Amino acid sequence: MKCDHCDNEATVHEVTVEKGKKLEKHLCEHCAQEQGLAVKSHTSINALLTKYVMSSASSQQEAVRVCCEGCGMDYAEFRQHGLLGCPECYSSFEEQIGPLLERAHEGGTHHIGKTPRRSGGSVDRQHMLAGLRRQLSEAVAAEHYERAAELRDAMRSMGHEQDAGDDDGGVGRARARSEDDA
Amino acid sequence: MTSPTEGPGDIGAEWLRTAGPDSDVVMSSRVRLARNLAGFPFLPKASREDRRQILDIARRNVLDAALAKQVMWVDLADSPTLERQVLVERHLISRQHAKGDEPRAVAVSSPDERLAIMVNEEDHMRIQVMRSGLALSEAFDHIDSVDDSIESRLEYAFSPRFGFLTACPTNVGTGIRVSVMLHLPGLKLAGEIDKVRRAAKGMSLAVRGFYGEGSDAVGDIYQISNQTTLGRTERQVLDDFERQIIPKVIEYERHARRTLIQMRRTLVEDRTHRALGALRSARLLAADEALQLLSLVRLGLMLNLFSSDGPELADVSRLMLLTQPAHLQKAIGRTLDQAQRRIARADLVRAEIDRGRR
Numbered sequence: 139m140k141c142d143h144c145d146n147e148a149t150v151h152e153v154t155v156e157k158g159k160k161l162e163k164h165l166c167e168h169c170a171q172e173q174g175l176a177v178k179s180h181t182s183i184n185a186l187l188t189k190y191v192m193s194s195a196s197s198q199q200e201a202v203r204v205c206c207e208g209c210g211m212d213y214a215e216f217r218q219h220g221l222l223g224c225p226e227c228y229s230s231f232e233e234q235i236g237p238l239l240e241r242a243h244e245g246g247t248h249h250i251g252k253t254p255r256r257s258g259g260s261v262d263r264q265h266m267l268a269g270l271r272r273q274l275s276e277a278v279a280a281e282h283y284e285r286a287a288e289l290r291d292a293m294r295s296m297g298h299e300q301d302a303g304d305d306d307g308g309v310g311r312a313r314a315r316s317e318d319d320a
Numbered sequence: 321m322t323s324p325t326e327g328p329g330d331i332g333a334e335w336l337r338t339a340g341p342d343s344d345v346v347m348s349s350r351v352r353l354a355r356n357l358a359g360f361p362f363l364p365k366a367s368r369e370d371r372r373q374i375l376d377i378a379r380r381n382v383l384d385a386a387l388a389k390q391v392m393w394v395d396l397a398d399s400p401t402l403e404r405q406v407l408v409e410r411h412l413i414s415r416q417h418a419k420g421d422e423p424r425a426v427a428v429s430s431p432d433e434r435l436a437i438m439v440n441e442e443d444h445m446r447i448q449v450m451r452s453g454l455a456l457s458e459a460f461d462h463i464d465s466v467d468d469s470i471e472s473r474l475e476y477a478f479s480p481r482f483g484f485l486t487a488c489p490t491n492v493g494t495g496i497r498v499s500v501m502l503h504l505p506g507l508k509l510a511g512e513i514d515k516v517r518r519a520a521k522g523m524s525l526a527v528r529g530f531y532g533e534g535s536d537a538v539g540d541i542y543q544i545s546n547q548t549t550l551g552r553t554e555r556q557v558l559d560d561f562e563r564q565i566i567p568k569v570i571e572y573e574r575h576a577r578r579t580l581i582q583m584r585r586t587l588v589e590d591r592t593h594r595a596l597g598a599l600r601s602a603r604l605l606a607a608d609e610a611l612q613l614l615s616l617v618r619l620g621l622m623l624n625l626f627s628s629d630g631p632e633l634a635d636v637s638r639l640m641l642l643t644q645p646a647h648l649q650k651a652i653g654r655t656l657d658q659a660q661r662r663i664a665r666a667d668l669v670r671a672e673i674d675r676g677r678r
Contacts, residue, residue, distance in 0.1 A: 209365040221442070223365035225356065225477035225485040228492070235489055239482075239550055242490050244524055246551020249483025251494045252464075254471050261479045267359040275369070293359075 141166035206230035333433035338637040340453020344622045345570045347501040351459045352448035354486045354495035358475040362487035371423045378439040381473040388429030405646030417441045499545030505619040506576035508540045539615035592620030605666040610643040632676030
């Protein structure tokens, strides 16, 4: 159907009934805007949500600029997808996700229940491990095997044994090299 | 991989028998734990190399832990689409886990399939234990010991305040999801299913269809699961389910069935006998239609409406799975289009529905 005012396709249709008489208007988006009939353009749900998040509280405005040191995720990115980037995000965004968790978990704010048996579970320790692992990956990628071996030893000394093994690619090679060197 | 289905006669998985405690209403019980390895990013920020390392660590430690007599490890990136679909239909992996070519896997205890560990799904590890009927405590004891055994070998991401850390904050804390698969044809026929949905929603529980999130309640099969994982212990969540929520739903369903039999016996007899008649004589069957008919026959069996003429419950439960698209094609031994599947499905049902009676 053509627009009542121009040759464009009509996308906005208005029907009003006045004194028992039906009045129809068929307009393209441009003409509809001129007549004050249509909103500017289609706005995606995501855009609306982002707008909402950006504009709600001032603390949240700051929040969108908060970045996780562990993985580089920023808070807006999390709000967009609903998934966090790494364990450190929980400390990086602690202030922001606190209220969100409370709503999602019927007022629950702190963990009760099972805890891991091993001595682990200290947040600082796990963050340090994550940092060592990042450096280890970089060292392996750059073929700095001695540095990689040192990093691996450092992880070991923290009681982190989980990836000791033979078939773990570059990390394993780094370890084998360090043993050869010894 | 060894095939989960060796033919239409054997479905292997113990929990799929849908027998066991309160199995007139509760088909199966499931508990799952979400776990992530310390020191790695969550999957949204994990590189392919990270995923590969996580997969290696998980494989080595899960297989070393000897969690069952036999554990089958399936590298999903290498397995054919049909094989992955079979795993989805058996509830061993999620639909999301079946997609894509990133390094990921599932470990399954064989042949009972009670234990399954998805690796690199939304979290590094999703451990699940399934049981036939209402058996949540048993399922929890099992998964708890599996979790301990894995945790003695590797380090989970954990914080004293937030508990087990997960990619999605809705799972953080205990990481536990308790869910029960319910057969509610009575409430459906009585038009009271929305009451259950509303009541569940009021208690912060999720109600979903046969195949989880976003699936319809085909065959009057519903899954109810908890959504709160922070600030409540595993036992509290479990107790709520076992002592209050599920017994209530069981009571409602049984009451609805009794009322139907007292007030509208002929209607129920008509529906269930027609369903059995259709299954015994149909020449074309769609998957949803087959499931709906099998659901009615299951109801007829539970209400003793068939006298000596009815099929065995085991055959009905088996067919609920074997009529699913991937299982059907696996049983036939080749891929079929939708029209071919309808013919093959009807043939299979006619051949199998009275197997136990012969």
